[in-house]
Amino acid sequence: MLYIGRFAPSPTGPLHFGSLVAAVASYCDAKANAGKWLVRMEDLDKPREVSGAADEILHTLEAFGFEWDDEIVYQSQRDEYYVDALNTLQKQALVYLCTCTRKEIADSSNAMGIDGLIYPKTCFFKPSLQTSIHKACRVLVLENNIAFLDAIQGEITQNLARDVGDFILKRKDGLFAYQLAVVVDDALQGITHIVRGADLLDSTPRQIYLQQNLNTATPHYAHIPIATTLAGEKLSKQTLAQPISMSLAEHQLFDALKFLGQNPPAIIKNATLNEVWRWAITHWTLKKVPKNRSAHLSE
């Protein structure tokens, strides 16, 4: 079986336990299937990027013994591919320009979707004639269900029109949106299997919709529970998640395997990093990963 997996961190801060778990899961699944494992830096959102974070993430991955295949891809250097994809969608009349501000949308929509207010298609029905104003690009979605079978979370169904609305492909500030970039890059890198945090589960139907309209293959998906604080908040820079330290990598790897339901035997907690990895890849079982969208690490 051809298997190409990936880990795609955003350089908005150092790796924390939650991102380590996603890296470990995608790595073990790729290696257990004799696959390739690629690293892609999702650094499209330059305003949110923390200087030096991309290098720090890569150093941390190295210190943990991850070995990636091929060159690292940086999304900030790939605008030409995103432009091509946008053109392909435009040719199918699936894209329209939007000048609405957040406030205008809040004033004109009362339909709440899974990701905030549903855009009421104001600019689709009445295109703005103003040329001086910055415009976003939205994709027209359809009133039909998109379903996929997630290897961990089971069958997921979403109606994009009802649950999400016409979403943004390119922002007013000229930056391409994550949803478009991730689909383009997964396709160009030949990604066959995506193992990532369940915070992206609700984005997957949008990505499948774009794959269908860009005529690219839909990879296999497996969404692992995201690591939360005891209060149930996602670990992130906002919740002041501690960066993982490079010392005692083997203990943190052990904790990540425990979080992922792999039941590593206590005896390997004191093994070398290489030994923990060998155990992890040999014993990796996707079916053992908890089927929750989130979980916190029990002591």
Ligand SMILES: [Zn+2]
């Ligand atoms: Zn608009």
